[in-house]
Each structure stands twice: as structure tokens, then as C-alpha cells.
Amino acid sequence: MxxxxxxxxxxxxxxxxxxxxxxxxxxxxxxxxxxxxxxxxxxxxxxxxxxxxxxxxxxxxxxxxxxxxGLSGDRVLTGASNPALTDWNSEVTGPLYSLAIPRWANAGFEEFSTPAARAYFTRNKEAMLGSFKDHWRPAPTISRR
Missing domain, CATH: 3.40.30.10 (Glutaredoxin)
Incomplete structure (x- = not known):
């Protein structure tokens, strides 16, 4: 696999x-x-x-x-989904991504190991979020939400 x-x-x-x-x-x-x-x-x-x-x-x-x-043995994920957790996840995804995505772009992840790969990510995500520079300043405000 x-x-x-x-x-x-x-x-x-x-x-x-x-x-x-x-x-x-x-x-x-x-x-x-x-x-x-x-x-x-x-x-x-x-x-x-x-x-x-x-x-x-x-x-x-x-x-x-x-x-x-399901490949082998007993299943380990047998519990019911928690709707409160699903709702919370939906609520925090936007603010979390506003904080995380600009920082991921500067991180040493292997998927960004070439300048072209990092530029591709930055270009595409800035098209969604706006300039990453604008997302560095409000971090304390967003993190309090």
C-alpha cells in the first residue's frame, strides 16, 4: 500500500x-x-x-x-460521530486556515522542497485568502476566537 x-x-x-x-x-x-x-x-x-x-x-x-x-482484525473506529465536534470543526476551519496556511507556506515541509513547489502553493492559496502578509498581523485576534 x-x-x-x-x-x-x-x-x-x-x-x-x-x-x-x-x-x-x-x-x-x-x-x-x-x-x-x-x-x-x-x-x-x-x-x-x-x-x-x-x-x-x-x-x-x-x-x-x-x-x-476494515483490512484486518477488529475495527478500531466503531463509535458514533459526534455532531458537536463536527459543528465545532466547521466553525474553526476558516480562522484556523487563515492562521495556518500562510505559516505552512514558510515551513520546511518536503512538499515545498523546490522553489517552484513553494511558489505554486503560495500563489494558489493567496488567490483564496489574499496576501499572506495580511494574515500574519491579526493572529492574536483570530486565535482568541
Whole structure:
């Protein structure tokens, strides 16, 4: 099994976690952020995580989690979803990403190991959020929310 991820990606962290919980071996592949060809070849669009297993690809983090959880032994994720946690997650995602994304762009993640990969991330995320410079100043205000 191969799991294709970005280190900065929360959905990728979620997909990686099940391997530890299940003590399941896998090959980890960090994609360069500007590598559009690899994920498009596998799933038709640029996104991560992607699990490659038995000649097929699974692209959604929770689908990956469910797949790996069901491969062997007892399932470890058997409890009901908590709607309060889902609501809280929806509430904090915007402010959290406003804080995190500009900082991820400056971090030493492997997916940004080339200038082109870091520039690709910065260009695309600034198109969504606006200039990263504008997101450094309000950090104390946002973090109090």
C-alpha cells in the first residue's frame, strides 16, 4: 500500500493516523505541491491524500480510514460521530486556515522542497485568502476566537 500525502495537510494526517492505530505497514510518498500530473493520473484531480492499494486508488481521507480500518482484525473506529465536534470543526476551519496556511507556506515541509513547489502553493492559496502578509498581523485576534 502507498499513501500519497502532503505533510501540511490535515486530511492527510487523518489518513495517516489509521495506519498507526492499526499497526499497518505502508509506503509514504510525499508529493511536491506543484505536481499536478501524479494525482490527476490516479484520481483525475489534484488532491491528497490518495491511497494506492491492490491496483485501485482511494482519494477521500475518511474513505481511506474506513478502508484501512476494515483490512484486518477488529475495527478500531466503531463509535458514533459526534455532531458537536463536527459543528465545532466547521466553525474553526476558516480562522484556523487563515492562521495556518500562510505559516505552512514558510515551513520546511518536503512538499515545498523546490522553489517552484513553494511558489505554486503560495500563489494558489493567496488567490483564496489574499496576501499572506495580511494574515500574519491579526493572529492574536483570530486565535482568541
Amino acid at each position: 502507498k499513501l500519497y500525502v502532503y505533510d501540511h495537510c490535515p486530511f492527510c494526517v487523518k489518513a495517516r493516523t489509521i495506519f498507526g492505530l492499526k499497526d499497518t505497514a505502508f509506503d509514504l510518498v510525499i508529493l511536491l505541491n506543484d505536481d499536478e500530473a501524479t494525482p490527476k493520473r490516479m484520481i483525475g484531480k489534484k488532491m491528497a491524500p490518495i491511497l494506492e492499494h491492490d491496483g485501485r486508488y482511494i482519494a477521500e481521507s475518511m474513505d481511506i480510514v474506513a478502508h484501512v480500518d
